[in-house]
Amino acid sequence: MTPQKGEKKRLDVLMVDRGLAQSREQAQRLILAGEVSVGGRRDVKPGQRVAGDAGIEVRATEKYVSRGGLKLERALECFGIPVKGRTCADIGTSTGGFTDCMLQNGAARVFAVDVGKSQIHSRLRNDPRVILIEEMNARNLSPGSLPEPPEFLAVDVSFISLLLVLGPLSQIAAPGAECAVLVKPQFEATREEVSKGRGIITSPEIHARVLRKVVEAAPGLGWWPVAAIPSPIEGGSGNREFLIHLRKSTGPAQTGTGIDIDAVVGHD
Template sequence: MRLDQYIAAIYHCSRQKANDMIKQHCVLVNNQRISKPAYRITQDDIIVLTKEVFIANTLYCSRGAFKLQRFLENTLCKGQIIKRDNQTQSYTHTKDSMQEEITAIKQHIHALIARHVLLDVGASSGGFTQVLLAKGARFVIAQDIGSLQLDKNLRKNKKVFSLENLDIRDFSNHQRFWLESLLLDSLRRESKVSCALKLSRFQSLQSVYWIHKKSCPNILDSILHNNKAEQHYTTKPFRMLTCDVSFVSLSKILHSLRSFSNHLLLLFKPQFEVGLYAKRNKKGVVTDIKAIEQSLLSILRLLEDCNVKLIYIEKSQVKGREGNEEFFIFCQF
């Protein structure tokens, strides 16, 4: 029997997911890592999955979860701080001092996730959402332009709200409408709400600044109009947003993303940034290094034009499905 077939059958996952796990060296056969999905096994073989494929004791729901998990847990000095406090960096730092700065940035990202309301743009099946919850997010709004893609376990999770068939640019233009609808829907589904979006200070944009525990069933007025509540609001709705989109350039949606949060964690995918005429191999992997660099620089210039305070870039330890090298960009405004 093929190894990928066995994994798919035993763990009730797709053959594609089984292939991904094997190619990421996350499957052990008789204590040896196997990287070939077609590897033949017998009934006497002992097959074990490494702990990397489990997020909060649940099998990861997409390749995106792999990417974000490894980014957040990577403490090695593999990234680059492009800009900090409005000054472009040209480092003469020692390796140790650079390591300290990168570690501090990673710790800051963890702090932005824990106990906060987050937006996951381009959620798809929910890989990023799954990791954010595992890292302590209080509530995640999973937005996607498609439908019926979110993992069934995440769909049932009370800490997740799925916004489907919605372009992030439309969400940006109609935040108040969508956030009110989200809250009303939550209230209809449960007579008592243990966690509800706390909205504050209606202006041109609605501000959601935390999830606040409530036990009273009739809390709509107090949530929408209670100005005596603690004023922890921000002009941006979410503490942080993550973005993993396909078939659209980050440059096309960056303005909309900035309206949601001052902290963005973006995944730069060269295959959707370089244009149609950049050189690719038969598998669709972009081989035009110059085009990739120019596209990445273009995104960085857009961020600088927006008065960004911090830009940190790190190559994803997990490549795209076809083999493209991707990059995480964390920026703070």
């Protein structure tokens, strides 16, 4: 329904009405990212009421259904991980940014695993290459949980340490599988550190410590750390995040990864 000339509507709703966004959630992300202007002004808010005939411009459209796709895109590029034709898994799917990125890079199929339900974008839900594994906690995955072992896994989990997830993922992964893991310091730091920063971890020392913790624990959980990089964008709450490239181990746990954690974090 097209709004009347003098009628005012929420900006995010109006964007959906005009086809400038697929959903209110996407419209809100674009607005908060500063990609939307009304009458030439970018200091706008999703709930701001604007005239039905207002001039709305979107500076850039989203490449993926969520910002997570941009994070995985950088990981695939920097780590040189091919996904074309491979069976993949998105652990902690949520809206499906990682899934979208894998599909756009040629994945044959993606097992979308999430502890929640009905969160994935409708476009991905209706894609025959996406196999939904909903209401599944990643720490409870075991051989047989997925239709077949994935050759590549992308991991973005919240409110749980990666140290509780990497072991089960090694058990379900195909031999030689590769993995891109998003490290969120606020879920790896101590409770005191998180409380002190009100959920925001800004200390480079803490960033380095939690990243080192995951890297050093990985071999004992069935994964060999190959490389690490900072995420190209911050998390939704402004937290810095990092990406680690892992490869499934085929022999006994090794020591010494060769990854310069301080260089990755930018900590002198």
